[in-house]
Amino acid sequence: MTKETGAGTTRSQLSRRRDPKLPLAVELLRRDEPMHPQLQSRLVSGLPREIREMIWKYALRVYEDVDDLYNSEASYARPGHAAPLRIAVALLGTCRAVYLETFLLPFQINPIEIFDGDELDIPPDSQLVRSVGDQLRCKRLKTWQFANISSVKMTVQQIMLEGGSVERVSRIIGAMGRHKGFECRSFNGLGFATLEQPAKVDNGANEMSDNKDTADKLPFPEENLLVGRKITHLTIQMGRTDWWSWKTELSECENNPRERLRLEPMINSTHIAAHRLPMTMGYEARKAGKEPDFGLDEFEKQGRWGLHVGEYWPDLTTLKLVLETFMFKKDQLDYVIECAKLWNFPLGDGYHLVWDGTEEAFRWRGASSYYNRNPRSSEGNSSRNFEAQDPPVIRWRPEIQNGCDPGDAQEFIVQTMTFKRRRISEYRTD
Template structure:
């Protein structure tokens, strides 16, 4: 396919998805694509090298790197080791042949580092809109999620379900939509409270415990916390690090192994504590700060702590294959217009009658209790107006029920016609040996 044809092809796929009401995907493994690719038996790459060595080649060829043609400004807030330029992944290899595509297509996402910033973001930042558009395949192979966050934004975090996820996704939760293999949090020198006035380091560390105990990270293998400050504050930083190192996550039943629920917890890997230093300009964001007057460079001291998810009862268990998707119940779209008194529960209409329902009322054919009232013009007019309002509400509900019924019929017709069209395209793709398929 020529490069100029790509936009038109994408438009055609969008149109077909709307007509069939199903998403179009692609086969991602040799098993799924059986008979649709050349096994390349004449190539030494496939006939002589084992799969393990080929995987190393695919990983090396698709590893992310800093693009030398898109450098960052050295005095930008987001400039630091590993982030001196746009992060880029070269996927040219995946377009050479189907056999390589099928073996290597997961590697770019597995190895990529996706950075979110709150705030002072780099130009290559990700955002919730990007996150929400990922395919199920990309979500499954999501590699490293790197969060650069200021204290004012993170200190209110709690360990409630979805609290951490909401930093990255604004869509309704679906099973498996947030499961990074590595979750990396960095506090830069400029993310601490009152760094501008060079005040002593202060960390309200409840949010760190909240992350360790967050249900949103129980499909994550590694949690990293990176703390950066200036070299002359190393002692202050190490005091905070020593305190945080005492944290242990709670144990929760989060996975199922052999039909049995098992517990997980994050365990600090002491041997993986890393320290490094680096230097940068004293002017930050093209500004001169009084605190650093007379200094040509700033020397930074960085400490990284690493926790790994473990199964206390099964120390050799491996996380990704054991993920358990949360059960999420879809909302009942008919709950607002349920039949009156259908299940003995009060509906919105009941509230109109309750205040006027006497203890000794009689039952009419409609099933409602009506008061035995003496004839009084004012009361009669009030009751007449009330019944008018109730009748109007009933008519509104009846119209809404009719509209919903019509919408359901229209949707069913669309689904049936879409299913017929989808079968025709599936037959065509099978005849062409295409890797395309309908996935939902």
């Protein structure tokens, strides 16, 4: 039975006040009064738990607040970020029964999105959006909320991707500490997550496990709410202006292959003159059943982002690669995708991340000008030049604002590939 400590305050309430890192659920589950059965509610009492969980997950997915649309000419306005991202957390306040079933879901089902590149590309006023360059953004989540994140989406410039971003973001998330089953504590001075081995006694989360009736009420079987969930899903996204050669005109690309879009995970810089066509070299080697040799020294080999994926994110089951460019460079992106079909990312213990054989693509139309950040060739990137092109154009805004006429808009293409965790014996490269 919960002991009173004076003035009607319970021991669990004082414990929670001493450690604000714990959720309200700890206090609610320690109260003596029974939870209202909600018999009048068909949703709470009339549906099986499994069906309710499906409803909660649907209701708590992040969404765009289209009542507060971004300026269509803002560089961060794009599909998926037409407006600030929101989560319908008001659902958690309806009653205690709903809260206890849903309080972890906003963090478990939605990815935390981290930007490593131009700060102008970061959409403002969105939940679960962070920046490598802004430590305070990472500190807004409470510790138990941060601990229950299991998927990450990183939007990154190519210069950052080839300069250690995969490792940096893993440290912000604490992916390796999560892999070891450590507890999330705080962030250090560099903005990296601090995780420690769980203590034997924790006045709150572990205290609940001493009471089987209380522990059974938890929405998942883990005893400690501060233990970091393993990161199983990672998305790496490069936008239209994130490539080394995003400003290069089409005629220059045709005359100099080095100025075309290029990406190769097993080299730490595709921009240096000593490796003019590493993506093609890698593609030809893999087609022949070999791993490419770029003549890197031991120090250079350590910086390859393709190896960082497995080294710093060992629990991944899926990796998504989302690549965007201007429509007039579609053929260049097509070639990048063709080369990427043969990539594999070693995870250790005989597992690799390999392409699952599916492709997704769409076109979208944005403003004719993005604060003068559009390339010199943008006049050849008008939607009127691509009317008959595949894939289809999506409608990403409910209306067109600020003079962004669809006939005069710039047009972009986005292609997505998914790599899934498999044993090396389960696949082969042809």
